[in-house]
Amino acid sequence: xxxxxxxxxxxxxxxxxxxxxxxxxxxxxxxxxxxxxxxxxxxxxxxxxxxxxxxxxxxxxxxxxxxxxxxxxxxxxxxxxxxxxxxxxxxxxxxxxxxxxxxxxxxxxxxxxxxxxxxxxxxxxxxxxxxxxxxxxxxxxxxxxxxxxxxxxxxxxxxxxxxxxxxxxxxxxxxxxxxxxxxxxxxxxxxxxxxxxxxxxxxxxxxxxxxxxxxxxxxxxxxxxxxxxxxxxxxxxxxxxxxxxxxxxxxxxxxxxxxxxxxxxxxxxxxxxxxxxxxxxxxxxxxxxxxxxxxxxxxxxxxxxxxxxxxxxxxxxxxxxxxxxxxxxxxxxxxxxxxxxxxxxxxxxxxxxxxxxxxxxxxxxxxxxxxxxxxxxxxxxxxxxxxxxxxxxxxxxxxxxxxxxxxxxxxxxxxxxxxxxxxxxxxxxxxxxxxxxxxxxxxxxxxxxxxxxxxxxxxxxxxxxxxxxxxxxxxxxxxxxxxxxxxxxxxxxxxxxxxxxxxxxxxxxxxxxxxxxxxxxxxxxxxxxxxxxxxxxx
Amino acid sequence: xxxxxxxxxxxxxxxxxxxxxxxxxxxxxxxxxxxxxxxxxxxxxxxxxxxxxxxxxxxxxxxxxxxxxxxxxxxxxxxxxxxxxxxxxxxxxxxxxxxxxxxxxxxxxxxxxxxxxxxxxxxxxxxxxxxxxxxxxxxxxxxxxxxxxxxxxxxxxxxxxxxxxxxxxxxxxxxxxxxxxxxxxxxxxxxxxxxxxxxxxxxxxxxxxxxxxxxxxxxxxxxxxxxxxxxxxxxxxxxxxxxxxxxxxxxxxxxxxxxxxxxxxxxxxxxxxxxxxxxxxxxxxxxxxxxxxxxxxxxxxxxxxxxxxxxxxxxxxxxxxxxxxxxxxxxxxxxxxxxxxxxxxxxxxxxxxxxxxxxxxxxxxxxxxxxxxxxxxxxxx
Numbered sequence: 036x037x038x039x040x041x042x043x044x045x046x047x048x049x050x051x052x053x054x055x056x057x058x059x060x061x062x063x064x065x066x067x068x069x070x071x072x073x074x075x076x077x078x079x080x081x082x083x084x085x086x087x088x089x090x091x092x093x094x095x096x097x098x099x100x101x102x103x104x105x106x107x108x109x110x111x112x113x114x115x116x117x118x119x120x121x122x123x124x125x126x127x128x129x130x131x132x133x134x135x136x137x138x139x140x141x142x143x144x145x146x147x148x149x150x151x152x153x154x155x156x157x158x159x160x161x162x163x164x165x166x167x168x169x170x171x172x173x174x175x176x177x178x179x180x181x182x183x184x185x186x187x188x189x190x191x192x193x194x195x196x197x198x199x200x201x202x203x204x205x206x207x208x209x210x211x212x213x214x215x216x217x218x219x220x221x222x223x224x225x226x227x228x229x230x231x232x233x234x235x236x237x238x239x240x241x242x243x244x245x246x247x248x249x250x251x252x253x254x255x256x257x258x259x260x261x262x263x264x265x266x267x268x269x270x271x272x273x274x275x276x277x278x279x280x281x282x283x284x285x286x287x288x289x290x291x292x293x294x295x296x297x298x299x300x301x302x303x304x305x306x307x308x309x310x311x312x313x314x315x316x317x318x319x320x321x322x323x324x325x326x327x328x329x330x331x332x333x334x335x336x337x338x339x340x341x342x343x344x345x346x347x348x349x350x351x352x353x354x355x356x357x358x359x360x361x362x363x364x365x366x367x368x369x370x371x372x373x374x375x376x377x378x379x380x381x382x383x384x385x386x387x388x389x390x391x392x393x394x395x396x397x398x399x400x401x402x403x404x405x406x407x408x409x410x411x412x413x414x415x416x417x418x419x420x421x422x423x424x425x426x427x428x429x430x431x432x433x434x435x436x437x438x439x440x441x442x443x444x445x446x447x448x449x450x451x452x453x454x455x456x457x458x459x460x461x462x463x464x465x466x467x468x469x470x471x472x473x474x475x476x477x478x479x480x481x482x483x484x485x486x487x488x489x490x491x492x493x494x495x496x497x498x499x500x501x502x503x504x505x506x507x508x509x510x511x512x513x514x515x516x517x518x519x520x521x522x523x524x525x526x527x528x529x530x531x532x533x534x535x536x537x538x539x540x541x542x543x544x545x546x547x548x549x550x551x552x553x554x555x556x557x558x559x560x561x562x563x564x565x566x567x568x569x570x571x572x573x
Numbered sequence: 574x575x576x577x578x579x580x581x582x583x584x585x586x587x588x589x590x591x592x593x594x595x596x597x598x599x600x601x602x603x604x605x606x607x608x609x610x611x612x613x614x615x616x617x618x619x620x621x622x623x624x625x626x627x628x629x630x631x632x633x634x635x636x637x638x639x640x641x642x643x644x645x646x647x648x649x650x651x652x653x654x655x656x657x658x659x660x661x662x663x664x665x666x667x668x669x670x671x672x673x674x675x676x677x678x679x680x681x682x683x684x685x686x687x688x689x690x691x692x693x694x695x696x697x698x699x700x701x702x703x704x705x706x707x708x709x710x711x712x713x714x715x716x717x718x719x720x721x722x723x724x725x726x727x728x729x730x731x732x733x734x735x736x737x738x739x740x741x742x743x744x745x746x747x748x749x750x751x752x753x754x755x756x757x758x759x760x761x762x763x764x765x766x767x768x769x770x771x772x773x774x775x776x777x778x779x780x781x782x783x784x785x786x787x788x789x790x791x792x793x794x795x796x797x798x799x800x801x802x803x804x805x806x807x808x809x810x811x812x813x814x815x816x817x818x819x820x821x822x823x824x825x826x827x828x829x830x831x832x833x834x835x836x837x838x839x840x841x842x843x844x845x846x847x848x849x850x851x852x853x854x855x856x857x858x859x860x861x862x863x864x865x866x867x868x869x870x871x872x873x874x875x876x877x878x879x880x881x882x883x884x885x886x887x888x889x890x891x892x893x894x895x896x897x898x899x900x901x902x903x904x905x906x907x908x909x910x911x912x913x914x915x916x917x918x919x920x921x922x923x924x925x926x927x928x929x930x931x932x933x934x935x936x937x938x939x940x941x942x943x944x945x946x947x948x949x950x951x952x953x954x
Contacts, residue, residue, distance in 0.1 A: 381911040381912065385911035500864075511737055546745045552738075552741060556738050
């Protein structure tokens with residue numbers, strides 16, 4: 036009922052937008068039919084509803100809807116029918132046809148038109164049928180789906196008319212399926228019912244599945260056909276489910292990639308165990324928050340660009356923090372990875388507490404720009420724009436980093452220092468500077484990850500903690516010192532995690548994955564794509 | 574025989590430590606139970622329990638030092654063994670509650686009744702018997718460590734990689750124990766204990782006994798660790814720490830040595846956890862937090878890695894600092910702890926003990942003369 040009410044309101048809105056729509060009959064003719072609603076008992080009212088529905092006038096759904104809500108009243112003096120809105124003890128009357136005010140009436144001078152369940156059914160099918168003819172495609176589609184859910188045989192004639200006039204193919208398909216469901220529920224012949232099942236099965240989707248499984252236990256050919264159709268739809272839905280999980284997996288994989296790719300530089304290329312890596316991500320997220328706050332306060336018009344503006348800010352914040360850490364702490368510990376691990380863990384504690392002191396321990400709200408909110412459907416797969424952008428962003432960062440390492444002077448020097456520090460120094464590379472810049476680059480990329488993660492995760496001082504173990508897993512699994520390994524590792528772990536989830540549950544899935552990685556490391560201690568040659572032992 | 578062998582393995586400093594621990598085990602409970610409250614020598618029950626907790630941490634630190642300080646295996650997952658031992662003890666204590674729980678079920682612990690479980694899961698069977706539970710305290714962490722080490726050492730996972738997978742191990746266990754379906758009380762863990770070995774767990778006498786047990790167990794752990802470290806096996810361990818490949822080429826089965834010390838250390842951590850639980854009165858999954866394991870490593874680093882005495886000093890000092898800071902200046906504690914990690918790794922690679930040796934005695938190696946007084950103390954242990 037409330038859904039039909041929604042349809043009715045929708046159709047009223049559409050009328051408001053399109054006053055020149057042709058689906059109206061003369062006011063007087065409509066008025067006389069409306070008046071018939073209040074002329075006598077339930078039988079008369081039912082006939083009047085059918086008459087009203089037959090007009091196809093777009094004002095009718097609203098009138099019928101208010102009738103169903105008990106807001107239609109007869110003025111005792113002349114038998115005229117009005118919309119009645121309560122105004123204190125009295126009622127404000129409105130002409131249902133013209134919308135003109137008809138003054139205020141005492142309670143005693145009007146009488147509510149009573150409705151029983153039979154009338155309510157008549158009203159709902161009439162409203163459903165009328166909205167099927169609405170000029171607005173969305174209303175028509177919604178109406179057809181509503182009929183499909185209710186499977187009301189009385190809607191068949193209205194559906195037939197609507198199908199004949201429908202021009203949009205997909206709505207027509209929905210209407211045909213709606214007619215099929217109505218036919219199945221009616222006492223039509225078996226052949227017609229079998230055709231109906233085929234029509235519904237063609238539509239697919241969960242509604243069709245739910246409807247057909249209601250007939251799967253039926254006897255005879257109908258039940259047989261229904262069972263077949265259910266099986267077909269189920270297998271198709273399962274494929275879509277796998278597709279949806281793959282999408283979630285890609286999305287998780289891209290998040291892992293973003294979080295891990297900076298670590299692939301600091302850990303993979305430099306061999307530094309940076310336990311403060313997660314905090315670099317957190318710094319990036321807080322930089323995003325700060326930039327967005329500034330934009331909200333001073334240049335609210337730029338809000339949609341806030342994330343783009345935050346990108347360089349987050350990169351620089353995290354990169355500078357990284358360079359500072361490298362110059363003050365890590366450079367004393369090269370070649371002592373376990374000590375580096377402990378020292379950077381200390382740094383991570385200090386950074387967390389510093390952010391907590393500055394911004395408070397609570398989560399901070401980072402808004403979505405308009406171009407990142409909302410979602411769209413690809414078949415049965417729901418795709419949110421946020422996730423899509425994050426996947427694209429992760430790939431862009433990955434490619435950019437690859438380009439920096441392979442195509443720039445800095446990248447060349449970085450690789451030289453990684454492979455043989457002494458020789459690199461001997462040919463004139465300023466190794467301390469390269470160390471600092473490499474660490475800064477890795478940290479800055481973690482900051483970029485923070486911008487993306489601020490969109491899907493809570494921005495809190497503990498943000499980084501949640502990613503550090505996963506990031507290490509990705510880098511170790513993919514193979515240390517190999518960016519492609521990190522890409523493959525992140526996507527594999529993301530997809531594997533999401534494909535496991537439906538069977539094992541989120542937590543157990545993750546545990547299984549962690550144990551699988553532990554076992555995998557036993558088999559291939561250097562990861563999927565291990566570096567070969569002398570650099571390995573260095 | 575074994576006792577004399579163990580005592581012979583102690584150096585002079587070791588005998589002092591053992592003597593001190595035995596003295597603590599006797600004097601502190603006496604200060605709590607016998608000395609009247611107004612006296613300057615009175616130890617309150619709160620202080621007693623707190624110190625008992627520190628001693629179990631010290632035992633955990635000792636077990637970390639055994640693998641990290643003497644074998645070069647940096648475990649970031651020793652908290653997992655500690656917690657497993659704690660859970661084994663917690664399960665025993667839960668079974669001791671009997672029908673005194675909220676739901677008054679004679680067999681099932683409250684949380685199982687709450688989850689609508691009908692019977693005790695198989696892994697809870699037997700924990701009503703103290704000997705079985707106490708065996709499990711060392712056996713469960715030991716077996717897990719054995720399997721984990723057998724896999725890892727055999728395939729030569731070393732250094733940072735090993736550290737990272739130990740961290741993954743404790744993280745996986747953290748997630749697992751958070752699940753209600755696991756049958757370990759989920760998020761809330763095990764708590765509301767009533768009595769241990771028939772004695773009410775909150776009574777001052779029981780608490781004093783638990784303190785003594787912790788001190789004596791720490792002393793025993795110390796003696797065992799010294800025996801291991803100073804034996805020929807210990808020399809091989811140190812050789813592995815300093816040059817693993819070279820030791821292997823000489824002909825030692827490196828993985829066997831590592832596996833032995835690793836399993837021993839895990840069992841020790843489990844015992845520490847088992848003594849910890851009745852004193853704090855709860856065990857929950859947060860003990861599996863990777864951060865907790867890393868904190869245990871810093872105790873060792875602060876005290877002095879590879880010295881056996883250092884971890885005890887470090888564990889007590891850092892935890893005393895933690896208690897003091899979180900009481901007086903809670904927001905400063907993480908800064909202090911973080912700075913401690915940085916300062917110790919940068920400036921105090923051998924910790925407090927190393928600092929003491931270089932500054933006070935001017936020697937880099939400890940003295941090794943036997944000492945009469947220490948020997949007596951060792952016998953008492």
